[in-house]
Amino acid sequence: MNDSYKSCVVAFCHNNLISLYLHVSESARHVTTDGRNAFVLKRLKAQLKRPENKIIKKEIKSMIVGAGKHDLEKQLINLAGIIEDNNYLADAESSWHELLMDLHQQTGFEIEPYNDKTEQHKNNTVFVLKDEIFDSIQSSGKVGTLSMFVASSSKEQQVTLIEYLSKLESDFTLLAEGIEISTDNKMLIRLKYTR
Structure with missing residues (x-):
């Protein structure tokens, strides 16, 4: 993995998690996992065509396709963690x-x-x-x-x-x-x- 790809993935994950947590904190009621997934899915679809995400377009598509089966918040956390651990090891x-x-x-x-x-x-x-x-x-x-x-x-x-x-x-x-x-x-x- 090259550095621009890794930094793009980590920034993408962190930005989406921050947005999710701001959304949850602004909500007057508890936001369920399904509600969190819906929010993240909406963001993923909006970010799919952004030029800065071109190198990770395939990964975004696979997250969109698997959104119904997986907890997107956990996927974002795990993906960012894997990249950061890999950088530490390297x-x-x-x-x-x-x-x-x-x-x-x-x-x-x-x-x-x-x-x-x-x-x-x-x-x-x-x-x-x-x-x-x-x-x-x-x-x-x-x-x-x-x-x-x-x-x-x-x-x-x-x-x-x-x-x-x-x-x-x-x-x-x-x-x-x-x-x-x-x-x-x-x-x-x-x-x-x-x-």
Whole structure:
């Protein structure tokens, strides 16, 4: 999904929800789900031919067709939420990728995905879990702590990496309790996404 499409969908959903809530607040009586659907349906039909909605015309038509079977208010809320969650995930993954590339350039550590078959004896390598960001968003709705498994050739290499991470000026911060060092020059490092 491109950015103009996403922003158009979110703005469309928010504008229709705001209009619905203003309509409900101005009503002297309780507005039922059927009444809310009728109001939103009327707005959808009016917005179908607007030039600013051209890129989402297909989505508007499908909402109009399904109006009798679905709660349009919930559909608008869910659709906007999906787009916003997708943007959050994309931003977090982009920041994580930038951090890992910068870490490689600044420290010389190689970056590799971690799985059960990974050879962890490679020195000066940072192993990261491939879908850790996505999995944490799926389970909790936000990016949790992210982990790096590090195999280094010396204590000096570990110090270089820790110094780099402690001076981060990005969307990630090194957790105070986030470093575990073993005797065989291996480390587990935890970072927190702060955006």
